Amino acid sequence: MMNLQSITPPSGPLATLAEAKSYLRISDTQDDAEIASLIQALSDRAESWTGRAFLTQTWALWLDRVPGELINASRVLALPRPPLVSVTHVKTYDPAGSATTLNPSNYFVDAVAEPGRVVFNQEYSWPGSLRSVRAVEVQYVAGYGDATAVPAAIREGLLLWLKVLFAGRTKLLESDESSNGLVDLHKMEMPPQTLSLWKPYQLMRL
Template structure:
């Protein structure tokens, strides 16, 4: 179970999108901000990575085996706690668990003292960049172009995203095999 904290930050700025579309008034700002959020979510789905860093809470099995955290790339693992069968959260001493962030940005955690019915509650931060200006330019440009395409194609049912967007995002795509 993943509990994501909203950062509220857009992956590309409203000003960038308005400049790209040559819009100077504020009348469409709410629509454009929504399109930016939607394009950023599609970018995250396509690349398999979170864009702007945000806090995550996740509960994983506590059976002694390594458990991969769902969000990536993991920037830091902040806290690991045990949750008993009744839902009571218990502080764990450092020697009761192990954590790792591998070179690919995947976060891992395991209990070194597994107890029946327990789960691990992990709090961590994941995302490519601390804020939108730290994102690689091809990702930002693809988000702006996709949001602009959606804005321009309002009401058109068969509007396909431009191929240039996937070309911009493809080098950042990370997929997991089951």
């Protein structure tokens, strides 16, 4: 079993409040909190829908055991949330919880592939005794950089959706239960313009 853990989240949303207000042609400040909340929610939605990391962030991929493909021929481990920037470390944990950091010479980091990959050397032998859960940790950095490095289509799609939401004075769902005037972005139909801009960046889910 694999588990993805956020170590360092993005430093902010994909667009600033000033950019959003300029796009919406708003100059007063009375709706700043609502606009900022929508920007953050749409930034999160963009990442979850496309399966990508846009702003620089750090993740840890935990494996409960060493998958067969890492022991046998391919020895390739794909890392979620591309684009991959770098691998910070690969660690194994014994039954007592003691960590051993793999020497980087034991694997190759392919940051060009999408998603990025860690390719372990054929000569490397995994420890014979590992704990039964969270036995292997791969910590890595992903993302395009800051907001200015994010593909323009992603940011444009976000602002278009923001305009639709704000025009309808849509407020975010803040609980698990729907209530009057609130909406869950994950259940809301994406505007066609946003869909056409984001679709080329959506990762294929097998």
